[in-house]
């Protein structure tokens with residue numbers, strides 16, 4: 001049995017199935033975990049979700065910002081711009097079933113010694129705290145307040161975590177850290193303007209650079225295509241290698257940290 005974690009698929013089902021063939025993935029014994037952003041941008045969002053959903057218990061997912069955007073659209077929240085690749089999904093006869101399946105998913109999960117999250121973990125949060133905060137959002141998503149959550153999910157402010165935050169604002173900030181963060185300051189102020197991992201800013205740096213004191217933790221994340229899987233520390237693994245932008249789809253076998261990548265010839 002092997003456990004594989006795959007980077008941002010973004011509706012690129014052909015690349016996913018080619019990669020799974022290459023590693024001889026067997027859904028009866030192996031497990032596949034996605035770092036999120038299954039949908040949007042690529043050509044086959046609906047088919048990608050159906051494929052992953054059909055893997056049953058051998059598949060798991062942490063929700064990414066694009067997955068949350070899809071759920072928001074279903075709840076009539078969020079802007080309907082640049083969603084061409086989601087139109088087929090939104091009209092699918094099995095949409096309710098898909099939404100039910102997706103709503104059951106987490107924003108953070110553990111697989112063996114690894115913590116898996118879409119974007120990252122705030123510098124001031126331990127793994128345990130991040131996990132506990134992720135459950136606050138998850139339980140809201142699964143409650144009758146989900147519509148209210150999605151209507152208030154969008155926005156870049158406040159840009160800094162504070163334990164005193166409450167209600168929809170608290171949930172927005174947690175969601176921003178776990179599913180949208182790239183650069184932040186040492187104390188966790190989020191910078192949504194820059195996505196350059198080699199930024200010359202004296203204030204902001206990639207979030208994982210601020211976690212050097214957490215020596216024993218192992219984190220796997222996606223979301224940041226311009227990182228291209230580089231610049232991380234030995235215990236922190238970036239899996240988004242830009243499949244959505246015509247580059248590669250990356251999978252990591254977490255038993256031995258071997259990386260396997262697939263690039264379509266298209």
Ligand SMILES: [Mn+2]
Pocket residue numbers: 037064065066118179222223224
């Ligand atoms: Mn993302």
